[in-house]
Amino acid sequence: MYIVTAKEMYEMDRHTIQEIGLDERLLMENAGRAVSSKITGIISKQNQICIFVGSGNNGGDGFVIARTLHTQNYNVTVLQIVPDERITGEALYHKTLYLNCNGSVHVSSDATEVDKFVTSSDVIIDAMIGIGVHDELREPVYTIVSIINQKADFVISVDIPTGLPADEGITGFSAIHADWTFVIEAAKMSLFLEHTAPYYGKWEVVPIGISINTMDDVPKKYTWGEHHFRSTLPKRDPYAHKGTHGKGLAIGGSVEMPGSIAMTAKAALRAGAGLLTVGTAKNVISSIAQTCIEATYLMVDDHNEHGGKAAAIPFERFDCIVMGMGMGRDKEAERLVMHVLNEANCPVIVDADGLFHVKADPSILSKRSDPIIVTPHPGEMAMLLEVPIAELLEKPFHYSRAFAAIHQVYVVLKGKHTIITVPDGKQAVNQTGNQGLAKGGSGDVLSGIILAMVMQHKNIFQALCNACFVHGAAADLLIRDNHSYYDLLATDVIEGIPAVYRTFL
Numbered sequence: 385m386y387i388v389t390a391k392e393m394y395e396m397d398r399h400t401i402q403e404i405g406l407d408e409r410l411l412m413e414n415a416g417r418a419v420s421s422k423i424t425g426i427i428s429k430q431n432q433i434c435i436f437v438g439s440g441n442n443g444g445d446g447f448v449i450a451r452t453l454h455t456q457n458y459n460v461t462v463l464q465i466v467p468d469e470r471i472t473g474e475a476l477y478h479k480t481l482y483l484n485c486n487g488s489v490h491v492s493s494d495a496t497e498v499d500k501f502v503t504s505s506d507v508i509i510d511a512m513i514g515i516g517v518h519d520e521l522r523e524p525v526y527t528i529v530s531i532i533n534q535k536a537d538f539v540i541s542v543d544i545p546t547g548l549p550a551d552e553g554i555t556g557f558s559a560i561h562a563d564w565t566f567v568i569e570a571a572k573m574s575l576f577l578e579h580t581a582p583y584y585g586k587w588e589v590v591p592i593g594i595s596i597n598t599m600d601d602v603p604k605k606y607t608w609g610e611h612h613f614r615s616t617l618p619k620r621d622p623y624a625h626k627g628t629h630g631k632g633l634a635i636g637g638s639v640e641m642p643g644s645i646a647m648t649a650k651a652a653l654r655a656g657a658g659l660l661t662v663g664t665a666k667n668v669i670s671s672i673a674q675t676c677i678e679a680t681y682l683m684v685d686d687h688n689e690h691g692g693k694a695a696a697i698p699f700e701r702f703d704c705i706v707m708g709m710g711m712g713r714d715k716e717a718e719r720l721v722m723h724v725l726n727e728a729n730c731p732v733i734v735d736a737d738g739l740f741h742v743k744a745d746p747s748i749l750s751k752r753s754d755p756i757i758v759t760p761h762p763g764e765m766a767m768l769l770e771v772p773i774a775e776l777l778e779k780p781f782h783y784s785r786a787f788a789a790i791h792q793v794y795v796v797l798k799g800k801h802t803i804i805t806v807p808d809g810k811q812a813v814n815q816t817g818n819q820g821l822a823k824g825g826s827g828d829v830l831s832g833i834i835l836a837m838v839m840q841h842k843n844i845f846q847a848l849c850n851a852c853f854v855h856g857a858a859a860d861l862l863i864r865d866n867h868s869y870y871d872l873l874a875t876d877v878i879e880g881i882p883a884v885y886r887t888f889l
């Protein structure tokens with residue numbers, strides 16, 4: 385499923401109408417019909433339905449929905465919130481069809497009238513404004529939206545809740561709080577932003593016959609879900625040996641935080657890493673070796689107990705390195721991070737405290753010729769970019785793309801909607817996961833899964849997307865079957881990985 389800005393959506397519409405030759409009124413018919421068939425799945429013929437219709441093409445969709453429901457004997461009426469002369473073009477064509485079917489249209493934007501329609505309806509269908517919204521809502525729409533938000537029982541928005549921007553980086557709007565939104569053809573960017581996503585309520589994207597694959601410039605953002613995972617996860621070769629699935633090194637852990645690196649190691653092994661070495665401090669090795677007996681261990685303290693240098697890391701033995709989890713923020717850890725980034729000739733994943741150390745000299749990232757993957761949560765990403773977290777969260781696609789381009793790195797920006805970005809700007813949003821993952825250790829587990837995936841895939845983008853998919857899907861299955869959002873632990877997620885493979889493959 386593509387993720388688009390309003391501009392990209394208009395270009396997709398234009399392409400379909402002008403280049404493919406699909407008549408615009410037919411496209412509107414498709415949109416209204418597709419949304420109607422979803423709406424009839426969630427309402428009943430006993431419901432009193434009022435469709436609020438505005439002056440643009442979103443209103444045109446509203447008239448198609450009105451006609452479709454009316455001809456199927458639903459109790460439907462239209463409240464047109466703009467004067468008749470503002471209904472023009474294809475919207476007028478569809479209004480006429482609806483009237484020809486004896487459909488009823490009331491024209492009013494008066495608050496008392498609106499209030500009456502809202503309180504006497506079981507279902508409000510919001511087709512006032514779609515992706516054509518500019519700036520904050522003007523009157524009378526502002527008041528109409530407030531009345532609906534305060535008094536409506538159940539609101540279904542068409543394409544996007546009225547007033548909500550499709551794009552990132554826009555604040556200070558007021559919008560319909562929908563219970564359901566049927567999104568036309570492609571997911572709008574605001575579906576994946578913390579400050580806008582809740583307005584959609586539940587949502588589903590409905591295809592309407594737009595031809596994307598024939599476009600020269602297809603959108604570079606899309607969602608990553610089950611069918612991507614199934615179709616891209618490399619098969620395990622029956623003749624494989626342990627080396628086939630990668631020799632990984634996980635560097636991290638400290639006396640205060642020995643658990644992080646243990647969780648990373650276990651998650652990497654559960655996710656399919658062939659061989660795993662944990663690089664950590666000497667006294668961490670003794671505390672975690674019993675809990676992760678499948679791993680081998682390498683001492684990477686800067687100094688050993690006699691004050692001499694610890695053994696150098698044999699980089700040539702590893703196919704991929706993940707570092708940072710629980711390693712601490714002292715100078716020794718910083719030296720280790722810089723050493724790995726300078727010397728390792730394999731992909732390196734930098735997480736947690738590793739990102740803190742990278743901040744000391746981010747130019748080190750673009751100096752490397754082997755791939756780098758950074759896996760920040762919003763706080764870490766904001767720290768790396770030196771922007772306030774709120775600003776980052778308003779424009780996570782933009783900031784991820786900017787960081788990936790400047791430093792030529794892969795970025796996994798973790799969150800409810802984890803965004804995976806490739807240096808060339810391609811982006812995917814992972815669709816699995818839930819609030820049970822908002823716990824200490826979740827990131828350590830994800831790092832381990834990423835390590836395992838990067839070693840198994842030839843394509844790093846697919847590896848990162850699949851790692852996020854597995855991590856989120858493990859949590860989803862655990863919540864579905866035997867855990868809750870409250871009790872789920874990071875170690876449960878590790879033990880949930882087998883269910884993901886067994887369910888989806």
Ligand SMILES: NC(=O)C1=CN([C@@H]2O[C@H](COP(=O)(O)OP(=O)(O)OC[C@H]3O[C@@H](n4cnc5c(N)ncnc54)[C@H](O)[C@@H]3O)[C@@H](O)[C@H]2O)[C@@H](O)CC1
Nearest residue numbers: 397412439440441442513514515516517518520521522543
């Ligand atoms: N060919 C197409 O372009 C298609 C468009 N479709 C629908 O058309 C929508 C886009 O249509 P339009 O481009 O006509 O735009 P919209 O219908 O989304 O909105 C335009 C109207 O909103 C009003 N408006 C904008 N900002 C406002 C504000 N701040 N306060 C008050 N009023 C404001 C404008 O005056 C204008 O009348 C999509 O969301 C989708 O629902 C679908 O029918 C599929 C085909």
Ligand SMILES: [K+]
Nearest residue numbers: 510513544546
């Ligand atoms: K709408």
